[in-house]
Amino acid sequence: MVNPFSLIQRGLNILLPFATPGTPLYQDLLHLAALCTALYYAPQIQAYIQDQRKPQNQPQPDHQPDQHIPEPEPQAPEPRRQQAVPPPRPFIEDAEEDEQEQPDAPFNDFAGPADPPQDDDGEPGPVNPRPQAPPGSGNNRTVGAKKAKSLQRRDQRRAYHEFMRSQGEAQRARDAEGAEEREAQLAAERARRAAKEAEVEVKRAKEREEKRLKEEKAREEEIQRRERAVRLVREGLEARPVVDLEDVARQVGGSVNREWVEGLVRASGLLLESQGQHRTMITTSGWVVKVEREDMEALYNQSAEAADETDGTVSYADLGGRLESILEKRVTAAR
Secondary structure, eight states: OOOHHHHHHHHHHHHOTTOOTTSOHHHHHHHHHHHHHHHHHHHHHHHHHHHHHHHHHSOOOOOSOOOOOOOOOOOOOOOOOSSOOOOOOOOOOOHHHHHHSOTTSOOOOOOOOSSOOBOTTSOBOOOOOOOOOOTTGGGSOOOOHHHHHHHHHHHHHHHHHHHHHHHHHHHHHHHHHTHHHHHHHHHHHHHHHHHHHHHHHHHHHHHHHHHHHHHHHHHHHHHHHHHHHHHHHHHHHHHSSEEEHHHHHHHHOTTOOHHHHHHHHHHHTGGGOOTTTEEEEEOTTSEEEEEEHHHHHHHHHHHHHHHHHTTSOOOHHHHHHHHHHHHHHHHHHHO
């Protein structure tokens, strides 16, 4: 059976915000009673506190004795001036307006009195005539700071332009004095320069001509040297079957060498002039060799005889040695 007391306690614990399951029930009830009492009497307590504070906030009455403030004594009215002071002339701020203004115009800007003077009884007094401008007042006008600066700048510009004009006139006068002499000097200088330039041009033309002649001479010498080298090789082959290229280079002279002569021989087509009767070649040791038909027939005969004595084979080295011996015999016979 469920205990109703525990249900009530659980419900109170849920309803009371400050209650916890671990606190006793009587403590929760006391807290609830205190809270309800405070909420019930809170408005009355607040109203009582406000009533107590109102008398303190009210201003205290001033019990000081009244002070007597003396009234100002009436002053006698200041006698009105018989003549009104003219208003000051406004400053001219723009320099262009001042330039358009006539400097000798009469200065009649004095203003008359605003109202005629009256006596103490209210009757009007005599009317004062309008004051006339004093003589020479046109030159005694009040000038502002900006206007003074404008006038100063204008005077400075005028002085500067006047100075530059005087300098230009003086320079033109000096130029006009020695114009003829300077023209003569310039003409003489131009003639001297023309003569100098002509002399330099002649010298340059002579140098170019000498250079051209020297180049042509060098070119002709080079052509002659090449032709001589090829001719020496051809003549040597006609006289004997071998020609030494080193010997040909020494005969040509200059800075030529064996490779240079060999290149000329190959370029001249001398190696192709066989005509079916001989064959011309250049060896690696720098010799030009011309092999005739008779030389090859003698080589074949010697090789055949050597083949009969051996097993029938002939090496290339043996062929080269036999051909060299045949050519040496021809060289010896040609000498």
